[in-house]
Amino acid sequence: MTQDAPFDPRRFKAQERAGFNRIAARYAGGAPLRAALAEAVLNAARLEPGLRVLDLASGPGLLALPAATQVAPHGWVLATDIAETMLAEAARRSDDTAPLLFAAADAEHLCVPDASIDRVLAGLALFLFPDPARALAEVGRVLAPGGRVVLSVWGPRAEVPLLHRAQDAIATALGPPRVARPSVFRLGEAGALAQLLDAAGFTDIRVEPCSFSCPFDDADAYWQAFLDLAGGVAEAMAQVPESRLAAVRAAVADAIAPHRLPAGGYRLPATALVAVARRPD
Ligand SMILES: C[S@@+](CC[C@H](N)C(=O)[O-])C[C@H]1O[C@@H](n2cnc3c(N)ncnc32)[C@H](O)[C@@H]1O
Numbered sequence: 194m195t196q197d198a199p200f201d202p203r204r205f206k207a208q209e210r211a212g213f214n215r216i217a218a219r220y221a222g223g224a225p226l227r228a229a230l231a232e233a234v235l236n237a238a239r240l241e242p243g244l245r246v247l248d249l250a251s252g253p254g255l256l257a258l259p260a261a262t263q264v265a266p267h268g269w270v271l272a273t274d275i276a277e278t279m280l281a282e283a284a285r286r287s288d289d290t291a292p293l294l295f296a297a298a299d300a301e302h303l304c305v306p307d308a309s310i311d312r313v314l315a316g317l318a319l320f321l322f323p324d325p326a327r328a329l330a331e332v333g334r335v336l337a338p339g340g341r342v343v344l345s346v347w348g349p350r351a352e353v354p355l356l357h358r359a360q361d362a363i364a365t366a367l368g369p370p371r372v373a374r375p376s377v378f379r380l381g382e383a384g385a386l387a388q389l390l391d392a393a394g395f396t397d398i399r400v401e402p403c404s405f406s407c408p409f410d411d412a413d414a415y416w417q418a419f420l421d422l423a424g425g426v427a428e429a430m431a432q433v434p435e436s437r438l439a440a441v442r443a444a445v446a447d448a449i450a451p452h453r454l455p456a457g458g459y460r461l462p463a464t465a466l467v468a469v470a471r472r473p474d
Pocket of ligand 1: 206209210213214249250251252253255256273274275276279298299300301315316317318321322323422424
């Protein structure tokens with residue numbers, strides 16, 4: 194936890210759901226900034242025609258849409274998310290002929306039969322679940338023997354200025370959040386993700402870093418891009434009066450000063466981890 198308020202998983206999930214519903218279209222608009230990461234996850238999944246794929250916490254279908262093309266015509270992709278507007282956005286962006294299904298679902302309680310899936314994808318999501326071990330137990334349950342999960346999480350905090358500069362600015366200007374949140378970097382520290390996958394019974398675990406950086410014209414563009422990525426924080430910021438938000442924006446400009454480019458604008462780096470693991474036969 195990054196603050197003193199007690200953690201309430203239900204309240205936290207409600208804020209995430211409201212926030213990701215709020216930003217669904219804008220989240221899709223910001224996706225090109227993280228295209229290298231989506232590509233790394235899809236490459237690691239080694240999809241092929243005929244596979245049955247579950248895209249967990251799919252958002253606006255950034256992984257699900259290309260995955261559906263790769264498993265067509267006889268395979269399919271089930272895109273799930275706790276935020277139904279995200280799924281509506283995915284449906285809007287998809288081609289009617291793509292083998293895509295949608296179901297609003299909490300990743301910790303999946304409405305999917307046992308051993309019915311060949312690949313589970315989960316991009317930038319596991320750290321958002323209050324109980325990641327429970328979500329991985331669900332992944333193991335729905336995967337067929339020998340099936341694989343491929344997921345991405347943010348790396349260690351120090352290697353993700355893309356997020357932590359905005360978080361630092363919020364903490365400076367507003368103090369701790371009202372709804373306590375687990376750190377989005379909690380699975381990025383060395384060994385944490387592999388240990389969690391191992392404890393959930395997966396084998397052949399591989400974790401690789403994926404580093405990229407994102408350009409922004411100015412501090413306001415960076416701040417908006419951060420809000421378009423972090424649904425729960427966007428929801429919290431929507432409750433903050435404009436007078437206090439001005440202080441946050443000023444703090445953001447200070448926080449990203451180290452990333453200013455000589456020719457103008459900013460470039461903020463990030464490292465994510467991409468993990469692949471197999472359910473034993
Ligand atoms: C950062 S977005 C990632 C979206 C997409 N997978 C990607 O790779 O860009 C996180 C997604 O997780 C969803 N989410 C958050 N908590 C969830 C939960 N408990 N169960 C299912 N989805 C959840 C959010 O609604 C949001 O769409």
